[in-house]
Amino acid sequence: MSDAKVNPPSQPPSGERRREAPDVVYSVLAVATLLALWVVASRPGMFRPGYVPTPESLGTTFLELLRDGYQGQPLRQHIQISLFRTLTGFLLGVLVGVPVGLLTGYSRRAGAMISPIMAFIRPIPPIAFIPMTVLYFGLGEVGKIVLIFFVSFNYVQANAQAGAANFPIAYRRAAQSIGLTKAQTFFRIILPGALPQIFTGLKVALALSWAVVVAAELVGAQSGLGFMISDAALLFRLPVVFIGIVLIGAIGLVLNLTLNFAEAKIVHWKGR
Amino acid sequence: MTGAAAAVRREAVAGSPKISFAGVEKTYATRGGANGGTLALDRFDLDIAPAEVLSIVGPTGCGKSTALNILAGFEPPSSGGVRVDGRVVTAPGPDRGVVFQQAALFPWLTALDNVVLGVKCRGEARELYEPKALRLLEEVGLKGFERHYPYQLSGGMQQRVQIARALVNEPDILLMDEPFGALDYQTRLLMQKLLLRLWEHFRPTILFVTHDVGEAIFISDRVIAMTRRPGRVKCELRVTSPKPRDYDFLSSTEFKALERELVLAVQSEVDDYA
Ligand SMILES: Nc1ncnc2c1ncn2[C@@H]1O[C@H](COP(=O)(O)OP(=O)(O)OP(=O)(O)O)[C@@H](O)[C@H]1O
Ligand SMILES: [Mg+2]
Numbered sequence: 001m002s003d004a005k006v007n008p009p010s011q012p013p014s015g016e017r018r019r020e021a022p023d024v025v026y027s028v029l030a031v032a033t034l035l036a037l038w039v040v041a042s043r044p045g046m047f048r049p050g051y052v053p054t055p056e057s058l059g060t061t062f063l064e065l066l067r068d069g070y071q072g073q074p075l076r077q078h079i080q081i082s083l084f085r086t087l088t089g090f091l092l093g094v095l096v097g098v099p100v101g102l103l104t105g106y107s108r109r110a111g112a113m114i115s116p117i118m119a120f121i122r123p124i125p126p127i128a129f130i131p132m133t134v135l136y137f138g139l140g141e142v143g144k145i146v147l148i149f150f151v152s153f154n155y156v157q158a159n160a161q162a163g164a165a166n167f168p169i170a171y172r173r174a175a176q177s178i179g180l181t182k183a184q185t186f187f188r189i190i191l192p193g194a195l196p197q198i199f200t201g202l203k204v205a206l207a208l209s210w211a212v213v214v215a216a217e218l219v220g221a222q223s224g225l226g227f228m229i230s231d232a233a234l235l236f237r238l239p240v241v242f243i244g245i246v247l248i249g250a251i252g253l254v255l256n257l258t259l260n261f262a263e264a265k266i267v268h269w270k271g272r
Numbered sequence: 273m274t275g276a277a278a279a280v281r282r283e284a285v286a287g288s289p290k291i292s293f294a295g296v297e298k299t300y301a302t303r304g305g306a307n308g309g310t311l312a313l314d315r316f317d318l319d320i321a322p323a324e325v326l327s328i329v330g331p332t333g334c335g336k337s338t339a340l341n342i343l344a345g346f347e348p349p350s351s352g353g354v355r356v357d358g359r360v361v362t363a364p365g366p367d368r369g370v371v372f373q374q375a376a377l378f379p380w381l382t383a384l385d386n387v388v389l390g391v392k393c394r395g396e397a398r399e400l401y402e403p404k405a406l407r408l409l410e411e412v413g414l415k416g417f418e419r420h421y422p423y424q425l426s427g428g429m430q431q432r433v434q435i436a437r438a439l440v441n442e443p444d445i446l447l448m449d450e451p452f453g454a455l456d457y458q459t460r461l462l463m464q465k466l467l468l469r470l471w472e473h474f475r476p477t478i479l480f481v482t483h484d485v486g487e488a489i490f491i492s493d494r495v496i497a498m499t500r501r502p503g504r505v506k507c508e509l510r511v512t513s514p515k516p517r518d519y520d521f522l523s524s525t526e527f528k529a530l531e532r533e534l535v536l537a538v539q540s541e542v543d544d545y546a
Pocket of ligand 1 (some may be wrong): 330503
């Protein structure tokens with residue numbers, strides 16, 4: 001075979017290759033450094049005793065949580081209830097926010113009606129509404145779901161509206177000239193055309209829904225991951241607090257990756 | 273006027289134009305409504321015969337797209353009117369197929385779905401429209417690319433899909449606004465020949481807007497040059513060589529003479545301006 005003669009440049013000189021370490025090496029190095037710092041910081045005598053839990057204590061506490069649960073409820077149940085509140089509120093917000101946003105983006109009059117109201121409401125931090133929902137709906141599930149619905153609706157509606165409004169005029173004209181009715185244009189052109197922007201809204205809305213659920217559980221709940229970390233902090237069970245935070249982060253990451261995956265499948269034409 | 277009366281009138285006038293612009297004026301409102309807006313077209317008159325291929329050339333901003341958009345029904349004229357078969361144009365419709373300059377295919381639909389969307393939404397049966405669409409895609413040279421999405425197609429292929437999408441409605445009229453403007457020279461020549469072949473087959477009336485004087489001569493029965501804005505017909509040239517034409521027409525004496533005349537006509541509008 002004359003491969004070596006035909007393709008000499010595909011084998012770079014070894015010196016050059018050694019300089020090109022893959023990115024994953026840097027990622028692993030950074031994480032390892034952080035873990036090493038933690039091990040050092042958790043050594044006795046570094047900080048006040050108990051303030052920085054050791055890796056071992058986190059491991060044993062995690063096994064305990066899996067076996068015994070927290071405050072009489074299995075760990076799985078705390079996770080489930082937080083996810084239930086988030087996803088119910090989020091999905092309700094999507095179901096209402098997407099149609100309303102498309103309509104207010106499509107129809108100038110509808111947009112004129114809703115835009116000033118939303119422009120005022122949107123900058124208010126959602127956690128500012130927590131006391132109000134407790135007052136109106138008590139500490140049960142309804143108040144939390146209403147709060148998350150509100151958060152989700154805000155961002156989904158805004159992005160669906162932008163997607164329907166900032167629409168290439170060529171699409172609208174092409175739709176008219178092939179004879180689509182208004183309704184057909186709305187469902188077959190405006191909706192799919194706004195999907196990339198809608199997904200941007202979904203990602204913000206879901207991340208924020210998750211964050212606000214945790215915040216709502218900190219102050220008024222008897223279950224959920226937010227309840228678990230605030231309750232454990234009061235009882236000075238720091239390993240539980242740390243594990244709760246790691247779980248909240250990991251679940252937030254999974255939610256985000258799920259949406260990214262769905263986006264890549266559904267909006268396959270985005271950015272091309 | 274009732275539809276029946278219009279039909280009678282159409283029968284009566286033998287050789288009446290397919291398309292007729294009569295005293296069309298168009299003023300675009302400027303942002304904020306200052307200084308009365310932009311006058312894009314000023315008493316624009318033009319008749320186009322059935323199955324005629326007519327190209328419009330002219331300096332940038334002279335109102336070529338404006339004229340085409342009024343005929344398509346996308347923009348209303350400020351005064352005057354456009355008639356198709358004697359009826360005043362008020363809205364877009366599938367009787368006037370439009371090919372846009374770029375990126376007017378729906379990116380979430382395959383080439384085939386882009387082509388059939390209109391007929392499908394009108395409730396035509398799939399057994400009817402799908403074979404027709406597949407045949408059209410083959411005719412524009414896209415056999416094997418029916419299930420490709422627009423982003424998987426080259427610029428020239430996307431324009432072929434647009435042409436098929438317009439033709440599937442069997443329009444009497446084809447409106448094309450710089451449809452090949454973004455393509456390279458070789459592809460453009462290829463598309464011009466394709467257009468002539470399709471014209472032979474379907475015999476639509478074609479209104480073609482371009483900056484490319486050679487392209488206009490190659491495909492047209494008649495070319496009009498417009499004045500600079502506000503646009504009006506400055507002069508018109510007839511191309512007598514019979515269609516379809518081949519590349520050797522590009523080096524004929526007729527082509528060269530027409531090309532020189534048109535270039536001068538357009539360029540004088542630009543030069544005066546400077
Ligand atoms: N939607 C609009 N709003 C305001 N002014 C417009 C609008 N469309 C076009 N014009 C103005 O009308 C004039 C004619 O525009 P038009 O697009 O018809 O020109 P054109 O001949 O197609 O130019 P080009 O060759 O560059 O495409 C221009 O001066 C332009 O600025
Ligand atoms: Mg133009």
